[in-house]
Amino acid sequence: MKGRTLVRHGKEGLKNIGRNGWMSFASISAVTVMLMVVGVFLLLILNLNHFLESVEEDVEVRVYIDLTATEQEQEELRNDLEQLDHVESITYLSKDEGLDQLIDSLGEDNREVFESLRDENPLNDAFILRATDPQLTEQVALQAEELNDIDRVDYGKQVVDQLFKVTNVMRTMGIVLVLGLMFTAMFLISNTIKLTIVARQKEIQIMKLVGATNGFIRWPFFIEGILLGVIGSIIPLALVTGGYYYVYNNYASRLSLDFAELLPASPLSLQVSLILLAIGVFVGVWGSLTSVRKFLKV
Amino acid sequence: MKGRTLVRHGKEGLKNIGRNGWMSFASISAVTVMLMVVGVFLLLILNLNHFLESVEEDVEVRVYIDLTATEQEQEELRNDLEQLDHVESITYLSKDEGLDQLIDSLGEDNREVFESLRDENPLNDAFILRATDPQLTEQVALQAEELNDIDRVDYGKQVVDQLFKVTNVMRTMGIVLVLGLMFTAMFLISNTIKLTIVARQKEIQIMKLVGATNGFIRWPFFIEGILLGVIGSIIPLALVTGGYYYVYNNYASRLSLDFAELLPASPLSLQVSLILLAIGVFVGVWGSLTSVRKFLKV
Amino acid sequence: MRIIEMNNVSKTYSNGVNALNNIDILIEKGEFVYVVGPSGAGKSTFIKMIYREELPSSGSIHIQGSDITKLKSKHVPYLRRKIGVVFQDFKLLPKLSVYENIAFALEVIEEPRHIIRKRVMEVLDIVKLKSKARFLPDELSGGEQQRVSIARAIVNDPRVLIADEPTGNLDPDTSWEVMETLETINRSGTTVIMATHNREIVNTIKRRVIVIESGRIVRDELRGSYSYER
Amino acid sequence: MRIIEMNNVSKTYSNGVNALNNIDILIEKGEFVYVVGPSGAGKSTFIKMIYREELPSSGSIHIQGSDITKLKSKHVPYLRRKIGVVFQDFKLLPKLSVYENIAFALEVIEEPRHIIRKRVMEVLDIVKLKSKARFLPDELSGGEQQRVSIARAIVNDPRVLIADEPTGNLDPDTSWEVMETLETINRSGTTVIMATHNREIVNTIKRRVIVIESGRIVRDELRGSYSYER
Numbered sequence A, B: 001m002k003g004r005t006l007v008r009h010g011k012e013g014l015k016n017i018g019r020n021g022w023m024s025f026a027s028i029s030a031v032t033v034m035l036m037v038v039g040v041f042l043l044l045i046l047n048l049n050h051f052l053e054s055v056e057e058d059v060e061v062r063v064y065i066d067l068t069a070t071e072q073e074q075e076e077l078r079n080d081l082e083q084l085d086h087v088e089s090i091t092y093l094s095k096d097e098g099l100d101q102l103i104d105s106l107g108e109d110n111r112e113v114f115e116s117l118r119d120e121n122p123l124n125d126a127f128i129l130r131a132t133d134p135q136l137t138e139q140v141a142l143q144a145e146e147l148n149d150i151d152r153v154d155y156g157k158q159v160v161d162q163l164f165k166v167t168n169v170m171r172t173m174g175i176v177l178v179l180g181l182m183f184t185a186m187f188l189i190s191n192t193i194k195l196t197i198v199a200r201q202k203e204i205q206i207m208k209l210v211g212a213t214n215g216f217i218r219w220p221f222f223i224e225g226i227l228l229g230v231i232g233s234i235i236p237l238a239l240v241t242g243g244y245y246y247v248y249n250n251y252a253s254r255l256s257l258d259f260a261e262l263l264p265a266s267p268l269s270l271q272v273s274l275i276l277l278a279i280g281v282f283v284g285v286w287g288s289l290t291s292v293r294k295f296l297k298v
Numbered sequence C, D: 001m002r003i004i005e006m007n008n009v010s011k012t013y014s015n016g017v018n019a020l021n022n023i024d025i026l027i028e029k030g031e032f033v034y035v036v037g038p039s040g041a042g043k044s045t046f047i048k049m050i051y052r053e054e055l056p057s058s059g060s061i062h063i064q065g066s067d068i069t070k071l072k073s074k075h076v077p078y079l080r081r082k083i084g085v086v087f088q089d090f091k092l093l094p095k096l097s098v099y100e101n102i103a104f105a106l107e108v109i110e111e112p113r114h115i116i117r118k119r120v121m122e123v124l125d126i127v128k129l130k131s132k133a134r135f136l137p138d139e140l141s142g143g144e145q146q147r148v149s150i151a152r153a154i155v156n157d158p159r160v161l162i163a164d165e166p167t168g169n170l171d172p173d174t175s176w177e178v179m180e181t182l183e184t185i186n187r188s189g190t191t192v193i194m195a196t197h198n199r200e201i202v203n204t205i206k207r208r209v210i211v212i213e214s215g216r217i218v219r220d221e222l223r224g225s226y227s228y229e230r
């Protein structure tokens, strides 16, 4: 293909968007609307995942030290714990700190009730372990139980199992939903683009009858597909970026709970924007080329 | 319009779906795919709402009775509480039951630590109130504080405020998402249908030139729109109904947590199905009639 | 009785082309009129004025005494039902069969099915396309499509029959048969207006000839012949 | 030198219509051939075989010695570039201007812009449509559209020019001008094949006449005239 022909295809692709005015508008708005939906859900699901992760991060294993253990034995225990697989960090929690935490967790109103316990603290000193991956917590706990100088190991089995059941279901649902939405978006966008091209079936056939090769016909459609995708992505990109920055800056503190916050806007909106742009362009090109192909057999 | 003409329009509307084969398929699949998405999200959001409600239901006000109150005074207090606005139910909780609950809530491992408290129970007897609407809990608590023979009133202000903040944000987001999806679906379906009708612009103009009235042209499109909506709804309806029954019967127990369960399939799938069908038919008719109108001015 | 009367009609298309200039014409009920003139002279535009496919930019057009330029758009279909049109580009509905295309003109006036069937078969016989009743327009030759368009125009016995180069895609023999059909219809009282380039026909079947050149009527003779200067 | 050779060509359309039966024909380079016959006889089908719009159901077609029925589909465009076609239904691209429609035939062979410009203006001059270069096909009269189709067919100096009723929508004077153009092109060595219903032209400019009736060649005369029995 000669250079001037490539230029011609580029111009033609651009002009075709204008020539097919209403149809181009329909395609572009389909891209816009669907990418907006995908973008919003991507942001939601990524934040949900972040939220779930930070909830899971709170899971810890408490290794209560036997009352009879000497300083020396405690030090050995710590070393043994460090040797275990999948242990991320170890912290020491004295029995007084432990009681403070317990009383705090009971809330204002029951506090005084238990203040009496301070004098005869029934708790043990403990090491607090975090697993490298929260889902490995049980494994870490089981290993820890094998060690010496231990009173008991506690990681709230029931609560943690329940928690992981919930977070895993939510995560799976989130991924399924976002993937489902992406495929829906791709299907509908290319469906719409196909419709606009079916309407141009006669034109494609005429071009072939006048001696155009398949490549010659396809090129402008290729350019047009890219442009539809890019133009259709502008608004979703602006909204995903601008909107998320706005929400993050204005509501992040209000929305955030003690244990969870929104993902920072900076890398996230760029990543999501790139995903949206990629979908837009890919589907634009794919939708237009696959449907042109059908009418090239003249 | 004569009866036979109505019959003619009906037949014509049906035939047109066949005549425009590929285009009808595109419209129908747009309806199918979008309604499927809307259906899934409706089910999710309705269940989310149900879940949030049952979480909120757990919120209660504890009115601790003064240690000095006589049986008589306790009875009076109960009557006074019953007179309060927005009180749904009142239960009596003795201080021993209260301690049992408290110890239970601490989990297996801390239990023994507090068994010692049994002998010198520091708690008060209490009335437990539930508000008619969980969001009114604070109001009920404030009223209760005004009464006599009360030690203190406790409804976990901080936790409850936080909880309602979360549930309200989630509920709002859910509604916004589902409404957003519905409008997206409507927009895209009617967009697709419009494209198929723009492609028939010439035909509509020819009909007018041959003496057809606007009504005569519109009727078959009206029928066609209904049929597109109905046919496009079949798969989503089957999936929403069948799929939800399946999930409900097979996973309901596995998915349900101690405090939440799925909405029963029986009225829910029917309701959602009706909503989907209504959207399908409405958008089918609306999409086809509004776009025909544009080309009737010949 | 005047069936068509145009007063000072001009038409400028939206792209600025001046297709008709100050046209004044009277056509009596039952007349047979040829409209001739070079390519692009304005014949089709003139004809489109009558069934209101195009509205004039100025001037008035009376059909059976009422001014159709002032017609409310919801009354336009009733005007068009009185006028059968053979379009220069046929204007067949591409997804309907030959039979359905012709029947359409009767369905809009809500004729009962058995009458539709009878009339359609009659006109298909006239244009010799009975054997192709179930074909789609795309499966027909150019001349066959033109004859379907003719059949549709005459199927509901219109008061006025307008034919825009109805023999352009027909061989001479078929053209003469079409002319016989038009004459028969004309004899039964229908006004016939026919734009044509066919010198042989115009010079043989002598009728009123209106010559349009550059949007103006340059000649209007009662028993004219096909001739004009450029 | 034979430019077109058909051996025992038959065509049955997918709806069962038998449009051509056992056609044998030889056309030499530089010939001028009329194809005549009644409406629906198979003229257009015959012509469509040559530039491979339709493939024959049986038989072989050689253009410049190579069998185009065996041509790989990716080579078809190169065949079509050697053949200029005036389609019976014009086949103009509706969203391109007159200029762009004609230029398209030169763009596909990747001519430089200034040459495209020069050639397009030349042929627009020949068909007298220079003033309408920027118009869309819908803004033209029937005859003007036909002339654009003629202009596009001749713009790239094809070896073979095929014209399917190129004067069907033209007045006699314009028709004669078109004929002059075709003759000039023919004199420069281009083979011209023209389906027509125009008796006057065939009988005046005497050339080889192929008569097709019901899908068969019933007559083939070197200096023939327009006549056939039904």
Ligand SMILES: Nc1ncnc2c1ncn2[C@@H]1O[C@H](COP(=O)(O)OP(=O)(O)OP(=O)(O)O)[C@@H](O)[C@H]1O
Binding pocket: C013, C014, C015, C017, C018, C019, C037, C038, C039, C040, C041, C042, C043, C044, C045, C046, C088, D138, D139, D140, D141, D142, D143, D144, D169, D170, D171
């Ligand atoms: N829709 C339109 N928009 C703009 N200009 C038009 C339109 N239709 C026709 N014209 C212009 O109006 C003029 C008259 O066109 P018209 O179709 O009436 O010619 P005609 O006499 O029927 O020619 P022909 O014999 O070729 O059919 C032409 O110059 C044409 O370019």
Ligand SMILES: Nc1ncnc2c1ncn2[C@@H]1O[C@H](COP(=O)(O)OP(=O)(O)OP(=O)(O)O)[C@@H](O)[C@H]1O
Binding pocket: C138, C139, C140, C141, C142, C143, C144, C169, C170, C171, D013, D014, D015, D017, D018, D019, D037, D038, D039, D040, D041, D042, D043, D044, D045, D046, D088
């Ligand atoms: N695409 C098609 N599908 C099916 N049948 C067709 C098709 N095209 C043409 N035919 C049939 O083939 C026969 C020959 O058609 P063709 O177009 O070759 O005739 P023609 O000689 O060009 O006639 P005309 O002078 O009317 O243009 C006709 O009977 C027609 O109905």
Ligand SMILES: [Mg+2]
Binding pocket: C043, C044, C045, C088, C164, D141, D142, D143
């Ligand atoms: Mg005309």
Ligand SMILES: [Mg+2]
Binding pocket: C141, C142, C143, D043, D044, D045, D088, D164
């Ligand atoms: Mg033909």
